Amino acid sequence: MDIRKEYLEFFKSKGHEVIASSALVPDDATLLFTNAGMVPFKSIFTGDVPRPTPPIRTSCQTCIRAGGKHNDLDNVGYTARHHTFFEMLGNFSFGEYFKTEAIAYAWEFVTEVLKLPKDRLYVTVHENDDEAYEIWQKYIQKERIYKFGDKDNFWAMGDTGPCGPCSEIFYDQGAEHFNSDEDYMGGDGDRFLEIWNLVFMQFERSSDGTMTPLPKPSIDTGMGLERVTAIKEGKFSNYDSSLFMPLINEVAKIANLTYEYESGASFRVISDHIRSVVFLLAQGVNFDKEGRGYVLRRILRRALRHGYLLGIKEPFMYKLVDKVVELMGGHYEYLNEKKEYVKELIKLEEERFLATIAAGLDLFNEELAKTKDIFSGEIAFKLYDTYGFPLDLTADMLREKGLNVDAAKFDALMNEQKARAKASWKGSGDAAKESGDFKVLLEKFGENEF
Known part of the structure; x- marks a missing residue:
């Protein structure tokens, strides 16, 4: 089953315009990478640009979370669901439809297109969102709807701006496969897996915290392709799936x-x-x-x-x-x-x-043998400066040993190096870039190396 294709065609049949994935480098100075499906529509949600025609869209957005605030790098490979690169399926309404339709679409897709068993599905809503709570009871028993607070079920674009409660759909992967104390609805275990988040943007939050209802409330949803694919294929880890x-x-x-x-x-x-x-x-x-x-x-x-x-x-x-x-x-x-x-x-x-890398690993292992608590910042800097090991790579190797690196010393040495380089700077280097030798290197390696 091509879930990506099925999702886009489903929402196209509901009148949504299918939008191609935007670039991983967003036109947004606040973000290193596009890290969510709504990023391309951020300026529409904030009202900085007029809402499009038609005002309902759907996409499969490529996303990266590695660096900056949204950084999953350290967990990748060690958990079932963390990734640096992932695809986010989403449908969006810019003041056209709201909770009733968004919930109906989500339930129809999950139960009739994906055909996930209804007795495995649970829903969460914000504790104060009585409207969503009532709508969901048309589709699922009240006992399977959980109310949570701001931490779990409220979404905001920032400290100010559009925000609102959200509703999540969870899939029960089966009690027989999980026995952790956290394997309950609302816990941190893997038994109950969130597959879809529906954000109901209905307020504008001001700098003093005042919440003003938006004249045209909007919908922003996201469903991770990797998670849904694993569930559909009966796998407990995204990495065991066909992706x-x-x-x-x-x-x-x-x-x-x-x-x-x-x-x-x-x-x-x-x-x-x-x-x-x-x-x-x-x-x-x-x-x-x-x-x-x-x-x-x-x-x-x-x-x-x-x-x-x-x-x-x-x-x-x-x-x-x-x-x-x-x-x-x-x-x-x-x-x-x-x-x-x-x-x-x-x-x-x-x-x-x-x-x-071989020489760098030898140096790393020599220092590791002497390390009891904190790995030397001087050696970490030498690994970076001489052998090309980013500090994050050294930290990642130490993480496997349960150790930390002296990042403060590393930063101090890095700053000293930058100061020396600045003091010895004689010009832009543009003249050197005109030389024949440089042009050969440029063709081979690219300008970013110089």
Whole structure:
């Protein structure tokens, strides 16, 4: 079942205009990456631009959460559902329809299109949202509707601006598979899995906290493709689904190893990270020493280090590009056009890092043997400065050992280096960039390296 296609066609049949996924780099100075399905519509929700015609839309938005406030990087590979790259299915109404229709659409899609069993479904609403509570009782027994407070069921774009209560649909994966004390509705366990969030934007919050009803309340929903796919396929981890297993199997083939879930975190890290790397490169982000390019480099190098743990000591990430394109190029056609370009960029970056990773790991392990509590900030800086290990990569390796790094010392050394560089700066370097030697390097490596 092509859930992505089914979702978009369902909402198209309800009069929604199907909008292509916006870029992963948003036109928004407050965000590093597009991290939610509503980001492309933010200016409409805030009223900065007029509402579109038609005022109801649907999309499958590519998202990245790795860096900045929304950062899932440390958990990726170690949990069942954290990803750096994911796809968010959503339907949006800009003052056209509200709770009655949004709830009806969600229930119809989940029960009639996805055909998830009704006796496995639960719903949450905000404790003060009597309207949503009453509407939901048309579809589901009152005993299966839970009321929660602001922490769980209230959404805001920021400290001020549009906001409102939300309603979530949960799927019970089965008591027989889960026995944690947190495996109850509202708990932090994995038995009850949130699959869809419907945000009812009905207030404007002012700086003093006053909540004023919006003249045209709106709808913003989001359903994670990875979660729903896993549920539909009867899997308890997103990584066991058809979205990831072909990539994991490719990694196993390259490493000449057998993948087992309990010991397979490195396989999962790689299968997640290659999707982020391919999409970012295909959309024009390049490896760099700062900003989005730095996050991209972090993601690739983290994957390479996990490849090293699997015994892969040569460039291999570029070999996974074909499989990503095979899996996703049908919907995101630009991946097919950029495939060879992306493979070349990845291989170059792999070669650079792998040239130093062995020596860097030797230094890391030497210091690790001496470390009782806090890993040396001086060594962490040397790993960064000499061997190209981002601080995040060192911290990630230490996390596996239950240790922390002296980040304050690292930052101090970094600031000293920046001050020295600034003091010795003699010009913009533009003249050097006109030289023949530089142009050869530029053609080979790209301007972001210089």
